Amino acid sequence: MAWKSADVVVIGGGIIGTAIAYFLSRQKIDVILLEKDGIASGSSGACDGAVVMQTKKPGVHLKLAMESHALLSRMQDHLQMPIEFEQNGGLIVIETDEEKTAMKQFVKAQRQAGLDVELLDHKQLHALAPHLSDHLISATYSPQDSTINPIALTLGFAMGAKQMGAEIITGSTVSNIEVEGRQISAVETAAGKIETRTVVNATGVYASEIGRMLGIEIPIKPRRGQLLVTEARPDLLKPWLGSANYIAAKFNPQLAKEGAGGVSIDQTQNGNFLIGATREFVGYDKRTTTEGLKQIASRAVQILPVLKNMHLIRAFAGLRPYTPDGLPILGKVEKIKGFIMAAGHEGDGIALSAITGKLISELVSEGKTDVALDSFNLNRFSNDTT
């Protein structure tokens, strides 16, 4: 006897899973969301809220990000939870001439892709953010860059979905996924079996565990990001800020190793500074380290000296779902009918949440999507697609 049944079961109550459940419910699709712990209790509750376009690869990655940004900028009208979406622009600060040369190229490609971004000189930069260290020679600036409260957004999606009829079950771990022929037939949990023909794997860093239940290899692994939170202060920094070697760390780890570590700084609506982050492969270890804290603190103080006297009130680490090519895995998995992937966003989960939710709900309801998801399909990692 089945415990429950639903058209779609979404596994994972993080930003991606809740966004999908939200957009599915908006289409009146009957959905159950299963979360093993609490909503936003994993990576989505341990990250920053960057909805930053400048850090995306020009191409389909940036295109998705811009569409997602447009959706998020209007999301507050639909959600009860205050999600603190703020379009305060974003800065990528530049410390050396080499960085400047590299960033010039990057800006050119981004502009061609339709992003509003420009290179600021020293004077323009310090007029825009007067507390920044004088040694920063330049910066790229995009007025489109925004930030959001990731926890509030995740809760907002979950509550919105619930209001439109979705069932959200927390504290429920999936133990198995049943398949009849090549078609998904049910999801098993400790509380009982849920009959369904469609399962969305939105489990982030745990996506490979779910894949294993179906004999599918998913190349997502956890990458630790340590973050610092300071006490709240009145406005000191309006735009979101990343260092040029943050971009390097994101797209070219080799390059990042040579210089000082990449850093991102954001003053939240509450006034706290959120400073990140390390990028480390240490399995599922969510602890912070003295080296990590020291590295982030010293880089942040270099870039924004007023931070020196501010109290660090919290440090934590989140696990980002890393994929080998830095792009998420989205769409149907050919081997099993009814199995859909939506994981592996690494540091872009918040920014890409809305578009991921929208596309996956389209995929479920219409069988296809507006934007072609080919370059995000799982089969890009495998030669054997049958």
Added chain:
Amino acid sequence: MGIEAYDVVIIGAGPSGIGAATVLAEYSLKILLIDENNQIGGQIWRKPAYQPVSRFRGHQPPTRQPMDLSTGIGTDKNNLHITTPSCVLGVFPDKHLLLSTSDQGVREIKARSIIFATGAREKVLPFKGWTLPGVMTLGAAQILLKQYGVLASSEILISGAGPLAYLLSSQIIGAGGKVTTVLDRSSLATMLNAVWVMAGQLPKIGEGLLALGRLIKKRVSVKHRMQVVEVKGKDKLQEVIAVRIASDGTAVDGSQQRYETQMLACGNGFVPNIELPQLTGCDLIYAVDKGGWIVKTDRSMETSVSGVFAAGEITGIAGSDKSLIEGRLAALSILNQFGKLNSKKYRIRRAALLNKRKHCQRFGAFLNRQWAIHPREWAGIDDAAIICRCEDITMGTIRGWIKKGIRSAPDLKRATRCGMGICQGRTCAPLIYEILAACSVAGKQEPHPLSVRTPVKPIPLGDLARL
């Protein structure tokens, strides 16, 4: 700079930390005693502040430590290092500690054994307006008086239960101040019962009688079973409203009393400071008659983490006598583990201390029961009362989320920011646990307290950057 290594690092220099240090200092061990305050002595053995402030002196023994009672610490012990005011920010694997000092910045140290003797903080049952200047804890008023000779106001209203409320009243009167009224949460019968529980602890009874004598002499009115439910004032306290609480936790109709006062000192017992042991991974248990979440230890005071010990209020609120005993117990256990005290001698000394501890624990359980807040009392708190003082989160907001289905402290924290402020949840977390338990069907506690993160106390980013 290399990482300095110690045989034993004792965190907290109150009765338990000092108790441990005095025992250990007799042996050739390198010991570090750390305290966040300028003076050693903890909250209970506070001394007037004019004494020279002790500072960490590297390998030099501290010369003039504020001495107390039976301690005799620090005068001629080359192996005992004291660092104040210093604060442990984090505990990492292999007993590595991150220490923030006032004169040497942030540095790393390591220990063969650690004793957590981190004591307790005061708990206050929230009421509407309790954030107004002029409302402080009993302990805050006592520190001002004992350590700095400052009476917070010419007239003070006292609200609370247990010895501290009476002790403070007596101290205020002794210093020439005026206590307008004592609002005692417990009944007269409970007070008389206390004498019975304290049987065998003559000094305590003596202290109590002295305090009561002073109150009677000054005709201080003592009202029993009263609890403050609201205070008023523009920028500062002006008026206190209290009601009589029935045994079922509800307010008695028509029992409302108003008091005009500029200063209210209030307290509802104590909460163990478990953050560092929790961060270390020590097992915790929830015990109402011990003050809430406490550190689990065996009879040698060792926690679930090998080589890590806990002593004093963090293993159960029971006062300084128990703390002193447990500090000594932990020290003896370490000496035994290090092979400096043979097992036979160890067992004899341990048995004697454990026997003494029993009386203290009984007294502690009595006090904690007296302080316990009836689940229904939480229902009586005004929606406008702030629960999280850092983020200004009200009881009404919390109730709203509970209505929406939130049942766990981490979920509540994420939804409301309750506990995310600069005090790191120290003030509101214990309240949240009780509010959630009071709302749950079985009154059940959650399996874990809210997670604790490095740094355990806030530090300037610049200090961390210089590490």
Added chain:
Amino acid sequence: MGIIKDSKNASGIRIDSLQRGRKIVFFVNGRYTTAYMGETIHAALIAAGYHQFRKSKTCQPRGVFCGMGVCYECLVTVNNGSIQRACMTVVEEGMEVEIDGD
């Protein structure tokens, strides 16, 4: 130049029976204020009649609450730079303390 004043309608009182350190002067929002060596900022402020030390996130007045470094309600700005707990910071000669509300 600030007005020399020791206390403003002082409701806090220094008792006689306690021996004190040397008398020193510090500044509260630019006002000369007396303290004694070894006193914390919070004790000196209370003795001088200051009770509101800062405003909370929603602009409510706050002052000393726990008095032992736990609650962070007594935060004040010291010497134009760092924000410190008044109850844990010893007042020094010539120290400039900024409070929000007096």
